[in-house]
Amino acid sequence: MDKIPVRKNDEFIVDIIDYGADGEGIAKVENFTIFVIGALKNEKCKIHITKVTSSYAFAKVVEIIEKSPYRVEKDCESFPRCGGCNLRHIEYEGTLEIKRQKVQNLVNRTLEDKITVNKTIGMDKPIYYRNKAIYPISSNKEVGIFAGRSHDVIPFKECKIQTLESQKISKYIVENWKDTIYDEKTGKGLLRNIMIREGFATKEIMVVIVQNGTKMYDATNLIKQFPNIKTVVINVNTKETNVVLSRENIIVYGDGYIYDKLGEYIFKISPNSFYQVNPVQTEKIYNLAIEKARLEKQDIICDLYCGIGTIGIFASKYVKKVYGIEIVEEAIKDANENEKLNKVENIEFINGDVEFAFDKLLKKNIKPNVTIVDPPRKGLDEKTIENLCNLGLERLIYISCNPATLVRDLKKLEFVYNIQEITPIDNFCYSSHVECVAVLKLK
């Protein structure tokens, strides 16, 4: 574009024609893209330009001239500054269609096979649904939540997606251990973040105090006040980094882990192990993945990026053998214990980077005929895609928390596999994130 048609502080009346990746409204001024925070598709708005780059601009809504029927009154005082939910101004059913459309747009833009993405599987009660919370502490010594796209801490009254118990615990800790709070400017003090994990089925709670040093706390009163706390752990993080947890844990109380139950299985969860944040929706993801894999008694399957072994253990009773691969050592230790806890005898967990460990497994002449992959947001590496293509699997299930890398990888897998279906599942209700289960079959 030769000349950018908008400048900071300009105002326009625009039609909102679509949604961006983070749920912002999209408008065009002389074909130049404007991301309008807080605007809904099909609304007409007066907007104020807040930032301009060479290829797009951001704007805020000054006035809604024609309102979408999906718009609802916000029910949280921290919205829209908080980065937890960016779709709280939209009726829940509407958020599900926005997520479906987001995946559909990527499919239409990228894949050969322009399949219709299935409806998003929603949650019956999308409130207080997260089993893991990380609460930062603001410079004025209040417990908070990170703002969207920044490290600013916003104090909150009541969060609609974290559990009420975890909110109470975090506020209690900050109130009672105020004097120990870390100051980013001076580097003095201890308490930096609080991570709380809850087993929704077992009601067990783990409190992880992230602190700038090894000083021990007396947690007696905390445990008395909240008897469901089964363990308190200090995580020592002295680095100036955005990564919340270090690998150094000191147990203050309990065993350093909790248990949760998913479906018919029990899982041990340690502080550094990955565990899906929405257990209600996770069961739906796992059951859908297993149903679509159409597992049979003679199948040899791989569960790549297996975490604490959840998917492999869910699949184990249908197949001959499961191999799970995971990079985090602590998660593999949990997986091995979970195997024993659930009396699973046909599963083997391997600690390693999928890129190399999967390759090594195949070179030992182990040939899975079905594989389930569930990589982190960055998706699959080239070697693993090459291996998955060379294997010619009967069925391949790709679970993803990032539709952009999912579709990027599906494009490469499309040479060998038909993409049969993609189903979004609302694991992160009211945020713009979405989980997907893609089903691939050998051509």
Ligand SMILES: C[S@@+](CC[C@H](N)C(=O)[O-])C[C@H]1O[C@@H](n2cnc3c(N)ncnc32)[C@H](O)[C@@H]1O
């Ligand atoms: C989205 S989680 C899925 C975990 C598990 N499937 C579940 O449902 O709980 C991705 C997992 O991949 C692991 N991971 C990340 N990079 C990896 C790599 N290069 N090789 C193996 N595992 C990796 C992470 O530690 C995490 O446990």
